[in-house]
Amino acid sequence: MIKKLSIMDYNRERCGQYIEALEEERRKILVFQRELPLCLDLVTQSIERCKREITETGTDNVYGQSECSEQTTGQCTPVLEQFLTIKDSSTSNEEEVEEELEDEQGNHDPENDSEDKNMKSDWLKSVQLWNQPDPLLPKEVTILENPYRTSRQISRGQSKYLHFEFQEQSQQMMETEVKRDESMREDPMANSGERRRRETERKQRRCWSSQLHRRFLNALQHLGGPHVATPKQIREFMKVDGLTNDEVKSHLQKYRLNRRRPSQTVPNNGNSQKQHFVVVGGLWVPQSDYSTGKTTRGASTSGTTTTTTTTTTTTTGIYGAMAPPPAPQWPSHFNFTPSIIVDEGSGSHSEEVVVRCSSPAMSSSTRNYYVTKN
DNA sequence: GCGTGAATAT
DNA sequence: AATATTCACG
Numbered sequence: 001m002i003k004k005l006s007i008m009d010y011n012r013e014r015c016g017q018y019i020e021a022l023e024e025e026r027r028k029i030l031v032f033q034r035e036l037p038l039c040l041d042l043v044t045q046s047i048e049r050c051k052r053e054i055t056e057t058g059t060d061n062v063y064g065q066s067e068c069s070e071q072t073t074g075q076c077t078p079v080l081e082q083f084l085t086i087k088d089s090s091t092s093n094e095e096e097v098e099e100e101l102e103d104e105q106g107n108h109d110p111e112n113d114s115e116d117k118n119m120k121s122d123w124l125k126s127v128q129l130w131n132q133p134d135p136l137l138p139k140e141v142t143i144l145e146n147p148y149r150t151s152r153q154i155s156r157g158q159s160k161y162l163h164f165e166f167q168e169q170s171q172q173m174m175e176t177e178v179k180r181d182e183s184m185r186e187d188p189m190a191n192s193g194e195r196r197r198r199e200t201e202r203k204q205r206r207c208w209s210s211q212l213h214r215r216f217l218n219a220l221q222h223l224g225g226p227h228v229a230t231p232k233q234i235r236e237f238m239k240v241d242g243l244t245n246d247e248v249k250s251h252l253q254k255y256r257l258n259r260r261r262p263s264q265t266v267p268n269n270g271n272s273q274k275q276h277f278v279v280v281g282g283l284w285v286p287q288s289d290y291s292t293g294k295t296t297r298g299a300s301t302s303g304t305t306t307t308t309t310t311t312t313t314t315t316t317g318i319y320g321a322m323a324p325p326p327a328p329q330w331p332s333h334f335n336f337t338p339s340i341i342v343d344e345g346s347g348s349h350s351e352e353v354v355v356r357c358s359s360p361a362m363s364s365s366t367r368n369y370y371v372t373k374n
Numbered sequence: 375g376c377g378t379g380a381a382t383a384t
Numbered sequence: 385a386a387t388a389t390t391c392a393c394g
Contacts, residue, residue: 232375232376
């Protein structure tokens with residue numbers, strides 16, 4: 001009996017050390033929580049588990065503790081199983097959501113297919129981790145001590161920006177998130193100390209997806225062009241949830257700026273791609289942006305074309321793509337014809353268009369989306 | 375509110 | 385490097 005007790009104490013002590021080690025590692029991983037969310041989860045769960053067992057086994061059987069005391073042989077296998085299930089569910093979720101989004105994106109370029117998928121899964125991961133919808137997750141406020149995710153963002157209710165079905169699908173993920181958060185909260189180092197520097201909170205960047213930008217252009221058309229339309233008008237016309245005047249203003253500013261002086265800085269990359277532009281109601285847009293066909297490559301001239309021309313200007317972004325090849329005349333009063341614009345997100349579901357960037361990777365991949373490949 | 379430029383962040 | 389946000393000023 002005494003022997004048993006001493007073994008128990010020994011095991012408990014080792015378990016405690018193990019927990020300490022785990023917690024230290026967790027603190028280290030915490031820095032990379034964006035890159036290693038599952039890893040963090042794993043460690044957190046291990047800690048939890050050991051803690052639970054160290055308390056339970058105090059009254060229960062003595063031998064159960066050996067699970068924790070054996071650091072190297074990894075006898076806490078259930079954790080691994082949990083990890084696997086999490087991973088599985090998450091990947092399947094991603095795929096489903098991707099499909100969903102694929103449908104939303106009317107113009108789907110098969111050439112970018114794999115890239116798109118990567119991109120989407122990439123940013124979806126981020127969205128899952130960073131833009132947790134609050135109705136499903138009351139504890140959302142405690143989600144991830146991300147220094148860049150400010151209380152302001154949280155209070156804005158980012159669920160607006162997420163597709164509804166996506167919310168549903170990611171619910172499983174969130175449950176594990178909640179678990180993790182609870183355990184994180186009891187970690188004293190998580191909140192305090194080192195990573196508290198960014199007090200000047202910034203709004204999370206808004207990514208102007210092609211859809212959103214299309215909406216923006218559509219609004220511009222209806223309102224009489226980029227030099228006539230005002231941010232407020234545009235915002236009201238776009239009817240996009242959560243879109244602020246400032247954001248529209250900023251976007252408009254950039255848009256004007258970039259169409260005033262198109263990307264001359266990039267003369268002609270050796271791989272001189274010919275960019276097809278379409279004049280749509282006085283706006284120069286890449287043909288692919290408004291061709292209804294699935295494939296935008298080659299000389300696909302769909303019925304919507306008014307005039308086509310080519311330019312050797314290499315475009316680098318959404319604004320550049322919109323820039324007219326010859327010198328534009330501003331302000332001018334074009335007769336904007338709204339009917340030409342293919343507004344895929346027509347009217348009703350504004351939420352689907354909006355997405356928040358969570359990582360630079362997203363912005364860059366999104367950018368690729370704008371660029372037309374011929 | 376709007377337009378713009380600059381600083382700053384991502 | 386590109387793009388978004390924020391601020392200041394008129």
